[in-house]
Amino acid sequence: MEILKAEKVVGYSLLAVGLALIVLSVYFMYAVFTGSMLPPTIFSMDSIRLPIPTGDGGMPIEVEVVPGEQVSKVVNAVLWSILMVFVASAGSKIGGLGVKLAREIKVEVKRES
Numbered sequence: 001m002e003i004l005k006a007e008k009v010v011g012y013s014l015l016a017v018g019l020a021l022i023v024l025s026v027y028f029m030y031a032v033f034t035g036s037m038l039p040p041t042i043f044s045m046d047s048i049r050l051p052i053p054t055g056d057g058g059m060p061i062e063v064e065v066v067p068g069e070q071v072s073k074v075v076n077a078v079l080w081s082i083l084m085v086f087v088a089s090a091g092s093k094i095g096g097l098g099v100k101l102a103r104e105i106k107v108e109v110k111r112e113s
Contacts, residue, residue, distance in 0.1 A: 007101045007102075008101070008102050010098075010101055011097075011098045011099065011100070011101030011102030011103075012098060012102050013098065014094050014095065014097050014098030014101065015095050015098030015099055015102060016098070017091075017094055017095075017098070018091040018092060018093070018094035018095025018096070018097075018098055019091065019095055020091070021087055021088065021090060021091025021094065022088050022091040022092060022095070024087070025084040025085070025087040025088040025091065026084075026088065028080075028084055029080075029081055029084045032077060032080055032081075033077070033081075039073075039076045039077050039079070039080035040076065040080065041072070041076055042075075042076055042079055043072055043075050043076060043079075044068070044072050045068045045071040045072045045075060046068045047064050047065075047066065047067050047068040047071075048064070048065045048066040048068075048071065049062045049063065049064050049065065050062070050063050050065055051063075
């Protein structure tokens with residue numbers, strides 16, 4: 001049985017970490033978008049309201065177009081998905097480094113005669 005070189009051990013470790021980051025980010029995105037988990041609350045928005053003028057010159061009536069809770073959920077979900085895409089791409093880069101370290105490099109020297 002061959003003893004693994006330090007580069008291979010580090011390479012396989014980086015590959016495992018990279019794959020774990022990718023799998024976890026996909027799982028967390030899936031959990032947020034299916035509703036089984038809430039994204040972290042980063043922003044808390046107010047409701048979007050529009051004033052509608054009355055015909056007799058009195059005070060305008062404010063109508064709530066979109067509730068603030070819904071706007072906050074959408075904004076937080078978008079920010080969460082951006083973060084998870086960043087984590088998945090970092091996992092891809094880390095895994096790629098691991099593959100480069102774990103792979104054997106064979107060099108052939110051809111002599112010209």
